Amino acid sequence: MDVVSDAISAVRVGRPSSDRVRVGGRWCARLAPYEGAGFHIVLRGDCWLLPDGGEPVALGAGDAVLLPHGTGHVIADAPADAETVARAVPFDRWADGSLPRPPRPAPRARETETAREVEMLCGKYRLDRRHTHPLLAELPPLVHLPARDGAHPELRAAIGLLEGELDERRPGASLALPSLLDLLFVYMIRSWTAESATGTWPAALGDPATAAALRALHSDPAAPWTIDRLAAEAGVSRPTLARRFTTLVGRPPMAYLTWWRLTRAAALLRSTEAPLATVARHVGYASPYALSHAFRREFGTTPGRYRDATVTPG
Incomplete structure (x- = not known):
């Protein structure tokens, strides 16, 4: 075993979960603080993430973001003010399709509406934090891994494989999906250790x-x-x-x-x-x-x- 693998295995419990979400128009969803780690992958379009107590982060197609300490946050179509954030719908209701669909846009607005459509992969990892390895404890509240040519090839490959499994629901998907989500977690942490210029543990591993x-x-x-x-x-x-x-x-x-x-x-x-x-x-x-x-x-x-x-x- 290596340090990153051991750090994860020491605290991981249960199975990770994920949702593939498509949304257009004006929207704003709230994810409450969570005893684990959350992530979002923007597959198409762009959106904003507003972490509790932090600055808004713009996310574009191909971007990955990890919230390793389960920080509460809002994801929205645009930077949101306090009043909009207060009206954000719970993510679970938004993701499972139980909310009413927004009104169909007028003909002249349809092109803009389509352009605003966003598709994301959102998920959570269950973690037992009682004995967290210091490598994980050192991770910042939010790890943003923007899509850049040639950057994080392993992470990009994992995202592509995961997207394909979600599309096809092939035989064996019930085993492949959680395994790919675990792989995604490893690659996001590995990418942070490779890029961090200030962390203690990236220096130790280097x-x-x-x-x-x-x-x-x-x-x-x-x-x-x-x-x-x-x-x-x-x-x-x-x-x-x-x-x-x-x-x-x-x-x-x-x-x-x-x-x-x-x-x-x-x-x-x-x-x-x-x-x-x-x-x-x-x-x-x-x-x-x-x-x-x-x-x-x-x-x-x-x-x-x-x-x-x-x-x-x-």
């Missing part, structure tokens, strides 16, 4: 020694790692690794390993019925007692109570 150490820890968290073994894996001295890793990641390598082992244990407790001894071995603890002691120190509860209190959405 530093050869730190990135090598992170890959080693994530590929086998149960291994008997020591700082000396990890430095050898990264190809630098122990003091160099400790300094660079701590500066870029925010905690020393062994402290990060402990946190990551316990975060993986929490994910396994939440998503599987594996016995505690199995979970302990999987994340590098010699016994259920050792895992329980570390788990309680980190999260303030025992693994058993954590599992009992966790309800995984379907």
